[in-house]
Amino acid sequence: MSRPYYRPMPGTWWLTNRAYFLFMVRELTSVFIAIYLVLLLILINRIAAGPDAYRAYVTLLASPGMLAFHLIALAGALYHSITWFSLAPRGLAVRLGERRVPDAIIAGSNFAAWVVATLVIAWIVL
Amino acid sequence: MATLSNIPAYEHDVLVIGGGAAGLRAAIAVAESHPSLSVAVLSKVYPMRSHTVSAEGGAAAVIKSNDSLDDHIDDTISGSDWLADQDAVEEFVQEATPELIQLERWGCPWSREPDGTVAVRPFGGMKIQRTWFAADKVGFHLLHTLFQTSLKLPSIKRYDEWFATTLLTDDGRCQGAAALELRSGTLAAIAAKAVILCTGGAGRVFPFTTNGAIKTGDGMALAYRAGVPLKDMEFVQYHPTGLPGTGILITEAARGEGGIMVNKDGYRYLQDYGMGPPDPWPRLRGMELGPRDKLSQAFVHEMRKGRTLKGPYGDFVHLDIRHLGEEKIDRKIPFVRELARRYVGIDPVRDPIPVRPVAHYMMGGVHTDKHGATTLPGLYAAGEAACVSINGANRLGSNSLTECLVFGTRAGKGAAAFALEHKRVNRPAAEARTRDEAQRLTRDLIQNDNGNERIATLRTEMTTAMEMGAGIYRDEGQLRRTCDELAALRERFSRIRLDDRTRGFNTELTGALELDFMLDVASTVAYSALARTESRGSHQRTDHPKRDDARFLKHTLAFRTGGEPRIEYLDVVITRWPAGERVYGR
Amino acid sequence: MADQTITLEIFRYRAEQDSEPTFQRYDVPYRDDWVVLDAINYIKDRLDGTLSYRWSCRMGVCGSCGMMINGVPKLSCAAFLKEYFPNPIRVEPLANFPVERDLVIVMDDFIEKLGHVKPWLIREDMPPLEQGEFRQTPAQLDVYKQFSMCINCMLCYAACPVYGLEPAFLGPAAIALAQRYNLDSRDQGNAQRQAVLTSEDGIWDCTLVGECTVVCPAHVDPAGAIQRAKVTATVNWYRDVLLPWGKR
Numbered sequence: 001m002s003r004p005y006y007r008p009m010p011g012t013w014w015l016t017n018r019a020y021f022l023f024m025v026r027e028l029t030s031v032f033i034a035i036y037l038v039l040l041l042i043l044i045n046r047i048a049a050g051p052d053a054y055r056a057y058v059t060l061l062a063s064p065g066m067l068a069f070h071l072i073a074l075a076g077a078l079y080h081s082i083t084w085f086s087l088a089p090r091g092l093a094v095r096l097g098e099r100r101v102p103d104a105i106i107a108g109s110n111f112a113a114w115v116v117a118t119l120v121i122a123w124i125v126l
Numbered sequence: 127m128a129t130l131s132n133i134p135a136y137e138h139d140v141l142v143i144g145g146g147a148a149g150l151r152a153a154i155a156v157a158e159s160h161p162s163l164s165v166a167v168l169s170k171v172y173p174m175r176s177h178t179v180s181a182e183g184g185a186a187a188v189i190k191s192n193d194s195l196d197d198h199i200d201d202t203i204s205g206s207d208w209l210a211d212q213d214a215v216e217e218f219v220q221e222a223t224p225e226l227i228q229l230e231r232w233g234c235p236w237s238r239e240p241d242g243t244v245a246v247r248p249f250g251g252m253k254i255q256r257t258w259f260a261a262d263k264v265g266f267h268l269l270h271t272l273f274q275t276s277l278k279l280p281s282i283k284r285y286d287e288w289f290a291t292t293l294l295t296d297d298g299r300c301q302g303a304a305a306l307e308l309r310s311g312t313l314a315a316i317a318a319k320a321v322i323l324c325t326g327g328a329g330r331v332f333p334f335t336t337n338g339a340i341k342t343g344d345g346m347a348l349a350y351r352a353g354v355p356l357k358d359m360e361f362v363q364y365h366p367t368g369l370p371g372t373g374i375l376i377t378e379a380a381r382g383e384g385g386i387m388v389n390k391d392g393y394r395y396l397q398d399y400g401m402g403p404p405d406p407w408p409r410l411r412g413m414e415l416g417p418r419d420k421l422s423q424a425f426v427h428e429m430r431k432g433r434t435l436k437g438p439y440g441d442f443v444h445l446d447i448r449h450l451g452e453e454k455i456d457r458k459i460p461f462v463r464e465l466a467r468r469y470v471g472i473d474p475v476r477d478p479i480p481v482r483p484v485a486h487y488m489m490g491g492v493h494t495d496k497h498g499a500t501t502l503p504g505l506y507a508a509g510e511a512a513c514v515s516i517n518g519a520n521r522l523g524s525n526s527l528t529e530c531l532v533f534g535t536r537a538g539k540g541a542a543a544f545a546l547e548h549k550r551v552n553r554p555a556a557e558a559r560t561r562d563e564a565q566r567l568t569r570d571l572i573q574n575d576n577g578n579e580r581i582a583t584l585r586t587e588m589t590t591a592m593e594m595g596a597g598i599y600r601d602e603g604q605l606r607r608t609c610d611e612l613a614a615l616r617e618r619f620s621r622i623r624l625d626d627r628t629r630g631f632n633t634e635l636t637g638a639l640e641l642d643f644m645l646d647v648a649s650t651v652a653y654s655a656l657a658r659t660e661s662r663g664s665h666q667r668t669d670h671p672k673r674d675d676a677r678f679l680k681h682t683l684a685f686r687t688g689g690e691p692r693i694e695y696l697d698v699v700i701t702r703w704p705a706g707e708r709v710y711g712r
Numbered sequence: 713m714a715d716q717t718i719t720l721e722i723f724r725y726r727a728e729q730d731s732e733p734t735f736q737r738y739d740v741p742y743r744d745d746w747v748v749l750d751a752i753n754y755i756k757d758r759l760d761g762t763l764s765y766r767w768s769c770r771m772g773v774c775g776s777c778g779m780m781i782n783g784v785p786k787l788s789c790a791a792f793l794k795e796y797f798p799n800p801i802r803v804e805p806l807a808n809f810p811v812e813r814d815l816v817i818v819m820d821d822f823i824e825k826l827g828h829v830k831p832w833l834i835r836e837d838m839p840p841l842e843q844g845e846f847r848q849t850p851a852q853l854d855v856y857k858q859f860s861m862c863i864n865c866m867l868c869y870a871a872c873p874v875y876g877l878e879p880a881f882l883g884p885a886a887i888a889l890a891q892r893y894n895l896d897s898r899d900q901g902n903a904q905r906q907a908v909l910t911s912e913d914g915i916w917d918c919t920l921v922g923e924c925t926v927v928c929p930a931h932v933d934p935a936g937a938i939q940r941a942k943v944t945a946t947v948n949w950y951r952d953v954l955l956p957w958g959k960r
Binding site: 175266 | 726727728729745756757758760761762764765767769770771772773774775776790812813814816819823826827830831832833838841844845846847848849852853856857860861862863864889893896898899
């Protein structure tokens with residue numbers, strides 16, 4: 001007789017090994033980025049609402065809780081970006097003539113572009 | 127139609143037993159030539175596990191402009207030590223090229239020349255390069271191409287993990303098989319108008335073999351028990367380069383690409399055995415590209431002279447491919463490098479590979495004509511399970527995969543034609559016979575209480591006896607002892623006891639069935655070898671060292687009786703190649 | 713050296729007598745060149761013939777012997793005892809599949825999915841065999857070669873948490889196989905496979921965990937196959953939407 005046994009995945013599946021855990025951390029960074037985005041939208045709204053509203057919001061943003069959040073969100077964004085660019089070669093198989101462009105170059109050029117964009121924006125803002 | 131109590135029954139036009147290259151090719155041939163016929167592929171493993179998958183080197187067919195059909199025929203016939211049926215070889219060579227092109231059309235990723243045409247490599251015993259290859263995993267690619275192609279044909283029905291236990295015959299015709307569904311443990315009757323056996327060889331009757339677990343000669347035994355003779359069973363090919371201990375295959379392609387074999391003194395010993403001179407190298411049909419039987423025999427001589435190296439699994443020699451360079455190794459024979467690193471812990475780019483001859487291929491098998499038909503109407507066979515014979519006393523490397531395709535197609539077409547002409551099968555007889563078989567399995571195996579023999583014990587003793595008596599060199603005394611040992615093991619088999627008495631996925635039961643088949647097959651090997659008092663190809667008798675064409679330019683036929691097999695002989699078909707001397711090296 | 717042993721803890725389940733699986737411990741001889749499969753064969757031959765499992769080639773090419781070894785999907789013919797010795801080794805059937813018995817999983821779903829992606833060469837025209845082979849340069853072969861190496865061992869499905877949570881997901885090997893044909897210069901079946909790949913539970917279920925590529929014993933890189941399929945599907949979508957008159 002045949003009566004197969006089913007082993008459902010437990011809710012704690014992502015705690016069972018390191019690769020799964022890091023994957024979930026990467027995915028959860030999106031939560032922090034989403035919250036950051038909301039705060040950014042509120043900032044824009046406050047700018048439109050006038051100098052008093054803007055100054056009050058900036059004071060709020062300088063509070064320890066908000067700073068802590070922004071540091072965590074920055075770390076999450078960095079982690080996300082690093083993993084994203086490292087995985088870019090997975091999706092892009094570029095061929096030059098006979099050979100395939102090595103993964104390191106595809107990832108490397110993404111990182112390089114990221115650094116350049118960061119420097120340009122920093123120069124504009126600062 | 128009502129069936130007898132709990133015997134499920136199915137009916138098809140053609141039943142193919144075995145899902146490797148030959149079986150899948152046969153099924154595709156039936157499905158494409160006659161889409162209205164229902165064709166079943168029944169295999170004890172999922173088809174992509176079939177042993178075809180482990181073939182590494184290549185498949186031969188004439189394709190380059192410097193080659194000719196006659197050259198391929200000539201190489202094959204002389205390679206066979208003139209035991210191959212020449213009319214069959216001629217037709218085989220003619221159909222080889224279209225078959226390999228057909229595979230290419232189905233997507234097989236053959237390795238290519240820079241201009242996009244199919245590439246070929248040198249292989250043993252062939253004077254011109256004609257071995258098509260796919261890196262060094264040709265069997266894997268061929269099998270997956272065939273399996274995936276078979277998925278597009280709706281008339282092919284698969285019975286995956288079903289184990290055929292006996293053929294069903296009625297009215298002098300083969301009408302199907304009784305088969306065990308592994309999952310449920312239920313025996314069913316699969317009635318069919320024609321049956322094709324594509325179950326491969328039986329390397330597992332030997333202790334050291336390139337063959338995987340499933341190569342237990344099932345189809346050979348099924349035919350044998352149905353009254354069909356097994357032909358040329360004494361001819362067992364030892365592949366010269368298997369890894370010591372595991373027996374894992376290191377492809378002939380390593381030598382085709384220029385690898386050399388040296389003894390403990392670093393000397394290329396093959397030059398002492400009629401395959402020299404050592405240079406120029408690489409050179410077709412010389413030295414390490416000589417035929418497999420001679421290379422394996424040379425090893426035994428070196429061993430007796432004390433010139434082989436010694437290791438934990440016995441004697442060995444070195445296969446040296448260092449001079450090929452890392453780039454060429456990674457491009458042409460990457461799997462060789464991977465296997466050597468994983469299983470013997472050496473990197474062949476830096477160190478030579480330890481190798482020794484291991485049992486590899488059965489030239490013999492179910493006796494068929496050149497269309498795959500056996501002496502039992504409705505029963506066909508193709509591939510390693512069959513013996514046409516195109517390989518005679520020794521097969522050339524890379525002829526086997528092509529053989530599976532050519533004769534798989536022929537058997538498929540023959541079976542389809544037979545099914546169209548014989549529309550009736552006797553269902554009640556099939557079901558009754560299956561019910562008897564179900565009772566036999568229960569009584570004699572699952573519930574057997576009259577003894578305590580373990581499967582593994584009997585199996586080990588069988589392989590030891592076969593190694594002693596039916597190895598590379600044989601003599602009458604050893605062979606007689608082996609025959610007696612096999613008879614004793616057959617008697618002890620009736621007292622076997624299984625630990626596993628459950629039904630669902632009982633692999634101890636299938637292990638017992640396989641041992642049962644192997645004991646039959648092994649005895650045909652031993653008795654056929656005993657009867658052939660000459661040396662030819664891979665069958666070497668130290669007490670009869672010469673080839674004797676006057677008495678033995680014939681095939682051995684082993685028929686089942688109540689005791690030892692009855693041996694008869696059948697003339698070899700000679701057309702344009704009178705028996706001559708095999709010359710290699712020069 | 714002679715008498716060292718190692719312990720294997722093996723998942724047991726027989727529907728006829730067990731309602732729940734158990735683990736059974738066996739002590740086997742330790743040899744430094746043995747793989748887990750050798751140890752399991754020893755158990756079946758000498759200690760307990762009731763243990764059921766799949767194996768055949770024992771050289772890593774047939775794909776039969778995939779199992780969870782200390783929680784990691786591996787081919788038992790490629791997992792050496794010396795990597796674990798002297799600690800015990802836990803052997804279980806491949807994750808994310810129903811268990812038929814002991815170490816044998818039910819692979820019906822996998823087989824069905826392989827067939828679902830139309831894994832055969834699709835062409836509108838098929839010239840007669842006399843015209844010889846299709847030309848395909850080594851560079852063209854290289855484009856899809858890696859994806860043709862899949863041995864159907866299902867380790868990638870055992871490693872994929874998406875497949876574990878959503879069994880309807882097409883899965884790494886099936887998508888890699890589709891890509892093998894899509895990228896083959898001789899094939900003309902991209903459009904036919906697109907529908908399957910971009911359907912619900914096709915490539916878009918993949919969240920790029922990447923473990924499939926990590927466990928693959930044949931270096932197929934199924935994660936790469938899936939991400940490339942996503943890029944292709946996206947480009948095709950934009951092209952079909954923005955340039956509908958260009959549809960073939």
